[in-house]
Amino acid sequence: MADIEAHITGTVWKIECKIGDTVGEGDTVVILESMKMEMPVEAEDAGTVKEILCEEGQAVNEGDTLVVLE
Template identity: 40%
Template sequence: MATDVRAEMVSTVFEVVVSPGDHVEPGDTLVVVESMKMEIPVLAEEPGTVGSVDVAVGDVVKQGDLIATIA
């Protein structure tokens, strides 16, 4: 079963760290977003394989937007 990773706030994607197929562990950084001049890492909450990365550098995400999925 896939787990959706969603944006917690309005922000701009600053860096995409993972790619589909990458294995992640809890606490691994998936992407880094920028909000109010602060860089905020979006972390994996469970182990698994990245199924999709649904954002690119420069994208603006709103609260609840899909960032990635982990299977």
């Protein structure tokens, strides 16, 4: 399993995947908003989305796990 973590502190602006989706390396899974800028969070590995551990509008810290792949 691979965890996709927030690379910045911010707010979850949009979730671009759902449980069961297949994602490839480099695919955007979540978009974070920080200081009025949108920052895509990309999968570092290919896999299937097992869990989504965030919600749109939720504040997250750098290093928080957002999505779990299997």
